[in-house]
Amino acid sequence: MSDADNALGILIVGHGSPRPQANEGFIGLVGRIAARLGGQVPILPTFFSIARPSLQEQVALLAGQGVRRIVLMPYFLYRGQHVFKDIPSLLEECKRNHPQVAIEFLPTLENEPGLEDIVVDRLAPFVADAEPLPTNGQAIAQRSFQIIDRHLPQDRFPDKRVLAIVRRVVHATADVSFGRSMRIHSQAIQRGLEALAAGKPIICDVRMVQAGITAVRNPVLCAIGDEDVRTLAQIHGCTRAAAAMEKLADSLEGAIVAIGNAPTALWKLMEIARGGGPRPALVAGLPVGFVGAAEAKLALIQSDLCYISNTGPRGGSPVVAAAINALASLAKEREVSCV
Numbered sequence: 001m002s003d004a005d006n007a008l009g010i011l012i013v014g015h016g017s018p019r020p021q022a023n024e025g026f027i028g029l030v031g032r033i034a035a036r037l038g039g040q041v042p043i044l045p046t047f048f049s050i051a052r053p054s055l056q057e058q059v060a061l062l063a064g065q066g067v068r069r070i071v072l073m074p075y076f077l078y079r080g081q082h083v084f085k086d087i088p089s090l091l092e093e094c095k096r097n098h099p100q101v102a103i104e105f106l107p108t109l110e111n112e113p114g115l116e117d118i119v120v121d122r123l124a125p126f127v128a129d130a131e132p133l134p135t136n137g138q139a140i141a142q143r144s145f146q147i148i149d150r151h152l153p154q155d156r157f158p159d160k161r162v163l164a165i166v167r168r169v170v171h172a173t174a175d176v177s178f179g180r181s182m183r184i185h186s187q188a189i190q191r192g193l194e195a196l197a198a199g200k201p202i203i204c205d206v207r208m209v210q211a212g213i214t215a216v217r218n219p220v221l222c223a224i225g226d227e228d229v230r231t232l233a234q235i236h237g238c239t240r241a242a243a244a245m246e247k248l249a250d251s252l253e254g255a256i257v258a259i260g261n262a263p264t265a266l267w268k269l270m271e272i273a274r275g276g277g278p279r280p281a282l283v284a285g286l287p288v289g290f291v292g293a294a295e296a297k298l299a300l301i302q303s304d305l306c307y308i309s310n311t312g313p314r315g316g317s318p319v320v321a322a323a324i325n326a327l328a329s330l331a332k333e334r335e336v337s338c339v
Contacts, residue, residue: 007065007066007067007068007069008041008067008068008069008070008071009041009042009043009044009062009065009067009069009070009071010041010042010043010044010070010071010072010073011043011044011045011046011055011058011059011062011070011071011072011073012030012033012043012044012045012046012073012075013045013046013047013048013055013072013073013074013075013087014026014045014046014047014048014051014075015047015048015049015050015076015082016047016048016049016050016051017050017051018050023047023051026045026047026075027045029045030043030044030045031045042062042065042067044058044061044062045058046058048082048086048087048090049086055072055087055090055091055094056090056093056094056097059094059097059098059101059103060094060097060098062101063098063100063101067101068100068101068102069101069102069103069104070101070102070103070104071104071106072087072091072103072104072105072106073106074087074105074106074107074108074109075109076108076109077108077109077110077115078108078110079107079108079110083108087105088105091103091105113153113180114177117176117177120151141171144171145167145171148167148170148171148176149167151170151176151179152166152167152170152176152179153179153180156179159189161189161330162184162189164326164329164330165182165184165189165308165323165326165327165330166178166179166182166184167326168322168323168325168326168329169182169319169322169323169326171322172318172319172321172322173316173318173319173322175314177314178310178314178319181310181311181312181314182308182309182310183297183301183307183308183309183310183311184307184308184309185306185307185308187306188282188306188307188308189327189330191281191282191306192256192281192282192308192327193327193330193331193334194281195254195255195256195281195282196216196218196256196327196328196331197331198254199218199219200218200254200255200256200281201218201219201220201221201251201255201256202216202218202219202220202221202255202256202257202258202324203221203222203245203248203251203252203255203256203257203258203280204220204221204222204257204258204259204260205222205224205241205244205245205258205259205260205261205262205265205266205287206222206224206241206260206261206262206317207222207224207225208260208261208317208321209222209258209259209260209261209317209320209321210222212317212318212320212321212322212325213258213321213324213325213328214321214325215324215325215328215329215332216324216325216328218256221248221251222244223244223247223248224240224241224244226244226247228247229243229244229247230243232246232247238264238268239262239264239265241261241262241264241265241268242262242264242265242267242268244265245265245268245269245272246268246272249272249277249278250278251278252269252272252277252278252279252280253278253279253280254279254280254281255280255281256280256281256282256283256284256324256327257269257280257282257283257284257285258284258320258321258323258324259283259284259285259286259287259320260284260286260287260288260315260316260317260318260319260320260321261287261288261316261317262287263287263289263291263292263293263295263296263297264292265287266283266285266287266296266297266299266300267292267296267299269283269285270296270299270300270303270305273303273305274303279305280305280306281306282306282307282308283300283305283306283307283308283309284307284308284309284320284323284324285297285300285307285308285309285320286308286309286310286315286316286319286320286323287315287316288313288314288315288316288317288319289313289315290313293313293315294311294312294313297309297310297311297312297315298311308323
């Protein structure tokens with residue numbers, strides 16, 4: 001299939017209003033969204049009724065530009081009559097007029113957790129907690145976890161051990177979006193606990209991660225500052241984080257790897273594993289950044305490695321350190337229960 005066959009366009013469809021200012025506001029919104037998404041794919045506004053450009057006009061425009069796949073996002077809150085019946089009817093007309101174009105109709109914004117966050121943030125100042133603020137560390141932590149539990153979708157975490165890790169990450173970042181973006185392999189906790197019990201090392205990409213992992217008795221290794229790693233990175237034209245992962249390859253078998261900063265370290269780790277090299281018991285891959293982080297984490301999730309990760313660019317040293325410390329706390333709880 002050629003690149004032309006894969007040409008993509010995106011339409012965001014609003015209702016349309018007799019008030020020009022409302023339509024201009026929607027068009028401006030779509031323009032800002034397009035700019036934030038990089039401009040590589042055409043992202044255009046369209047209206048279901050009243051205003052123009054109409055859905056039929058925009059589909060024809062994209063088809064004329066060689067687009068062969070259109071993703072249509074309804075800027076509607078609920079799946080009402082327009083979304084359920086009226087817009088699909090127009091789309092059938094568009095498909096008949098442009099049979100060479102595949103059109104995909106996305107769900108509405110209904111049940112989008114991000115919208116709940118917006119409403120909560122707007123209303124929070126009006127319903128501030130009337131209880132006095134706690135003053136000692138234990139009470140502060142307890143209050144924090146109570147607040148976090150109100151924000152986390154509890155039904156997503158039937159395994160309380162998974163919830164414990166997500167809760168600790170949210171606590172470390174004050175970012176409840178990790179409750180939606182975290183991805184944890186079904187065997188991650190068990191394999192991580194076994195690695196800790198066996199005394200296996202924890203291999204870190206950067207020193208900030210190494211410094212943040214405070215709850216374990218296992219060796220915590222990081223080679224990014226070693227002089228030979230600097231030399232190796234220069235020779236191979238790679239980052240020091242990738243070179244450090246290569247240097248520590250002999251320690252990877254059965255270990256826990258904690259990556260919170262450098263996507264290149266995660267890519268190198270997966271390259272080593274794909275090449276038949278040592279395989280860690282668990283990869284806590286949570287690098288942060290706009291370049292390569294989301295892609296590296298998606299590759300990890302799709303690989304055959306056991307992982308604790310998340311989707312999107314968010315991550316960081318405090319995030320992965322919190323995940324490992326939470327795993328260490330679960331290990332201590334298991335030790336106590338076995339006594």
